[in-house]
Amino acid sequence: MSVSSAQPEMTQSETSQSEITQAEIAAEQARVSTLYDRLDHLRRQAEEQLASTIRAATSDTDQGVRERQHFAERLAQRAAALTAAERGLVIGRLDTDTGDRLYLGRIGMADDDAEPMLIDWRAPVAAAFYRATPAERLGIRRRRHLHLRQREVIGIDDDVLDFTAVDGDGQLAGEAALLNALRQARTGRMADIVATIQAEQDKIIRSGLSGILVVEGGPGTGKTVVALHRAAYLLYTHRDRLADKGILVIGPNRTFLRYVEQVLPGLGETDVVLGSIGDLYPPLRTAAVDPPATAMIKGDPRMVDLVAAAIVDHQRYPEDGLTVRVGDEEHSLDADFCRTLRDRARERAAQLQLPHNRVRPFVVERLLDELVGRELDRLEKMIDEVDVPELIEGEEDLDLRGFLDPKGMRANLAQSEAFSRAADLIWPELTPEGLLTELYTDADFRNRVATGLTPAERDSLTRPEPVEEPWTISDVPLLDELAELLGPAQELLDREAAEQRRAQAQRDSESLELDLAAAEAAELALEYADEDHGEILIEGSEVLSRYYDEGIIEPLADRARRDREWAYGHVIVDEAQELSPMAWRMLARRCPTGSMTAVGDLAQAAAPDSPQSWAAALDPVAAGRWRREALTVSYRSTGPILEYANGILAAAGSDATAPRAARPDGDEPWTSTATDLVRELPERLAGERDLIGEGNVAVITTPDRVDDCLALARSAFPEAASFADEDFLEAPVAVLTPEQSKGLEFDSVIIVAPDEIRAAGPRGHADLYVAATRPTRRLGLLQLP
Numbered sequence: 199m200s201v202s203s204a205q206p207e208m209t210q211s212e213t214s215q216s217e218i219t220q221a222e223i224a225a226e227q228a229r230v231s232t233l234y235d236r237l238d239h240l241r242r243q244a245e246e247q248l249a250s251t252i253r254a255a256t257s258d259t260d261q262g263v264r265e266r267q268h269f270a271e272r273l274a275q276r277a278a279a280l281t282a283a284e285r286g287l288v289i290g291r292l293d294t295d296t297g298d299r300l301y302l303g304r305i306g307m308a309d310d311d312a313e314p315m316l317i318d319w320r321a322p323v324a325a326a327f328y329r330a331t332p333a334e335r336l337g338i339r340r341r342r343h344l345h346l347r348q349r350e351v352i353g354i355d356d357d358v359l360d361f362t363a364v365d366g367d368g369q370l371a372g373e374a375a376l377l378n379a380l381r382q383a384r385t386g387r388m389a390d391i392v393a394t395i396q397a398e399q400d401k402i403i404r405s406g407l408s409g410i411l412v413v414e415g416g417p418g419t420g421k422t423v424v425a426l427h428r429a430a431y432l433l434y435t436h437r438d439r440l441a442d443k444g445i446l447v448i449g450p451n452r453t454f455l456r457y458v459e460q461v462l463p464g465l466g467e468t469d470v471v472l473g474s475i476g477d478l479y480p481p482l483r484t485a486a487v488d489p490p491a492t493a494m495i496k497g498d499p500r501m502v503d504l505v506a507a508a509i510v511d512h513q514r515y516p517e518d519g520l521t522v523r524v525g526d527e528e529h530s531l532d533a534d535f536c537r538t539l540r541d542r543a544r545e546r547a548a549q550l551q552l553p554h555n556r557v558r559p560f561v562v563e564r565l566l567d568e569l570v571g572r573e574l575d576r577l578e579k580m581i582d583e584v585d586v587p588e589l590i591e592g593e594e595d596l597d598l599r600g601f602l603d604p605k606g607m608r609a610n611l612a613q614s615e616a617f618s619r620a621a622d623l624i625w626p627e628l629t630p631e632g633l634l635t636e637l638y639t640d641a642d643f644r645n646r647v648a649t650g651l652t653p654a655e656r657d658s659l660t661r662p663e664p665v666e667e668p669w670t671i672s673d674v675p676l677l678d679e680l681a682e683l684l685g686p687a688q689e690l691l692d693r694e695a696a697e698q699r700r701a702q703a704q705r706d707s708e709s710l711e712l713d714l715a716a717a718e719a720a721e722l723a724l725e726y727a728d729e730d731h732g733e734i735l736i737e738g739s740e741v742l743s744r745y746y747d748e749g750i751i752e753p754l755a756d757r758a759r760r761d762r763e764w765a766y767g768h769v770i771v772d773e774a775q776e777l778s779p780m781a782w783r784m785l786a787r788r789c790p791t792g793s794m795t796a797v798g799d800l801a802q803a804a805a806p807d808s809p810q811s812w813a814a815a816l817d818p819v820a821a822g823r824w825r826r827e828a829l830t831v832s833y834r835s836t837g838p839i840l841e842y843a844n845g846i847l848a849a850a851g852s853d854a855t856a857p858r859a860a861r862p863d864g865d866e867p868w869t870s871t872a873t874d875l876v877r878e879l880p881e882r883l884a885g886e887r888d889l890i891g892e893g894n895v896a897v898i899t900t901p902d903r904v905d906d907c908l909a910l911a912r913s914a915f916p917e918a919a920s921f922a923d924e925d926f927l928e929a930p931v932a933v934l935t936p937e938q939s940k941g942l943e944f945d946s947v948i949i950v951a952p953d954e955i956r957a958a959g960p961r962g963h964a965d966l967y968v969a970a971t972r973p974t975r976r977l978g979l980l981q982l983p
């Protein structure tokens with residue numbers, strides 16, 4: 199049974215509102231005010247502690263400085279989390295059978311005697327807030343949602359759970375609060391759902407850390423938002439295991455990542471890197487895509503053998519042997535010698551599991567041994583033949599061997615370009631970029647190494663020259679695979695070592711300046727903290743950036759982002775149905791513990807080679823280590839919209855069905871045939887904007903029609919934006935393709951040329967299904983004659 203206080207925009211429940219008195223709101227206000235006072239106190243304390251830690255970080259040992267920086271970073275995060283908790287600090291209250299009243303919030307707080315005042319939503323006891331139903335009360339008599347506007351209590355929703363006659367089947371927890379949240383106009387940014395998490399979602403959020411958890415569910419079931427809350431939960435519950443490693447969240451593109459980027463900082467969590475597959479080979483960041491047929495081959499598991507073969511192909515030997523000048527003399531090494539050396543190097547690589555470039559020093563040393571040895575033999579022989587007394591009068595005892603300098607000879611030879619070229623003929627230093635370029639541009643090389651591909655498949659790898667942006671998203675897993683097999687090139691290692699020496703020297707000379715900057719930043723932060731007090735709501739991440747901008751603390755996320763080999767504690771993959779087998783392999787390398795959450799919907803998959811099942815996607819990288827959970831209720835779209843979407847699946851003969859709607863009622867989708875799109879689209883857009891009021895409208899159409907539709911939309915709404923525009927997410931009218939609309943949502947959607955979307959390729963119906971499930975309130979189909 200649900201009871202609501204008098205909020206004009208909320209559903210009126212069947213029970214009389216008068217039961218909730220103003221006195222009760224006043225009592226909650228008193229409690230909430232006390233909790234905000236405590237928040238202010240703790241925040242001030244954290245900022246002061248942080249400021250003094252930073253101030254103290256002078257003239258210490260390296261180890262001491264590092265430890266203090268680490269401590270300062272933790273304190274900065276705590277300050278950020280306390281700041282982020284300002285908005286909607288208290289979520290609600292649980293009244294238990296034993297008479298306790300537990301207040302739940304975005305953050306846990308205790309009083310000076312360590313007595314809990316507010317329980318973090320992620321704490322084990324808070325689970326009952328999300329899971330208790332009248333049928334399964336979990337010791338809870340009443341669940342109360344508190345609605346706050348800034349620090350003021352403006353409403354209360356009560357779920358009375360000990361009302362035994364209520365049937366709990368399909369019960370939505372905190373229904374009034376939930377429906378209120380779902381009816382809100384969209385802002386273009388995903389909001390957190392801490393106050394209204396549903397039981398099936400809570401189970402997923404709190405699922406254990408190990409293995410891969412696959413969360414499947416139809417559009418709008420909360421897969422993305424649940425995955426993000428799971429990240430916050432895991433960082434809270436397994437802080438010891440995740441704190442120094444962080445969590446990687448992979449999304450389909452940058453716009454999507456911008457759409458969700460505020461959720462975790464808003465929950466007080468900053469040790470998270472958001473990126474897409476194109477960002478995982480730093481410093482490269484690419485959003486370029488290949489034609490589908492090429493992307494398919496580049497993502498194919500056969501590429502594993504192909505890239506390995508590309509390396510082996512370079513481990514050659516010159517069939518005529520090789521000749522190298524040492525000093526004044528040329529020495530020849532025959533083919534047998536070269537082949538044996540190459541074979542021994544391969545054996546060494548296999549035995550010691552060394553990447554290719556790490557074996558080059560072995561080859562170089564053996565070549566030097568041989569060449570210097572031969573030259574010494576030659577010189578010694580010459581010395582034996584020379585009659586010294588005859589040569590230099592009075593130096594009868596002189597031994598010319600003493601003038602030989604094998605070390606110097608070796609060093610000179612090692613540095614000579616001719617020697618490097620000779621070593622390259624047997625074991626060249628290779629880079630991932632060089633090797634892939636060769637593969638895409640040299641047909642002979644490709645034919646030698648791509649024996650597992652058909653001629654047409656090989657051709658699809660050809661890259662036209664010259665190229666503006668050489669690397670695509672599908673190249674990134676290949677570059678990464680090659681980087682693993684090759685290891686860093688010596689040149690790169692030397693550069694890195696030099697860089698480190700330079701950085702250390704700079705640190706030493708600048709430490710005084712940094713200390714001064716630190717002290718200033720600390721003072722500044724305290725001043726800000728005073729100003730922010732309650733009134734100005736700032737993001738938690740801003741608190742951190744004050745320190746980061748000064749270079750005093752480097753956030754974990756920044757360190758992780760620029761390190762290709764960073765080992766994350768957990769990886770979350772959104773739109774997981776779109777990942778290629780090669781991309782899965784790369785992600786598995788990023789997460790040695792194998793702890794991942796993959797969320798997706800096979801029915802929404804766009805690629806023709808998308809996996810038929812989760813087993814097909816995951817068994818190759820994690821056989822026996824993945825489990826599955828499902829979400830069944832759509833919180834985005836209304837019943838009539840989902841019914842239309844179901845029709846799309848049924849017409850395509852798909853087994854999948856759209857999820858059940860949390861809001862069964864709503865406007866019926868409209869259909870119209872536009873004989874004059876130039877007139878009709880702007881008119882329809884204006885009509886939708888009037889109907890929805892605050893929110894946003896999207897036009898979704900085929901890639902070919904996007905430009906025309908954008909021009910038409912702009913004729914009525916100059917602020918209309920395309921997917922590439924910076925302000926796309928904030929725009930009141932957006933124009934995009936089904937592919938680009940993945941993961942996003944809008945209050946109203948007009949699909950232009952739905953039949954063309956459906957007819958475009960074997961997965962056209964999936965694109966239409968994605969487009970039709972973007973709206974929260976209204977859907978229109980504008981057919982073209």
Ligand SMILES: Nc1ncnc2c1ncn2[C@@H]1O[C@H](COP(=O)(O)OP(=O)(O)OP(=O)(O)O)[C@@H](O)[C@H]1O
Nearest residue numbers: 391394395396417418419420421422423833834941
């Ligand atoms: N428990 C909840 N309370 C309030 N809002 C919710 C809840 N669960 C989901 N939502 C909202 O429903 C919408 C859809 O969620 P989300 O984008 O995570 O779904 P999805 O399953 O990832 O969808 P898609 O497959 O289409 O990308 C979001 O606006 C989200 O905030």
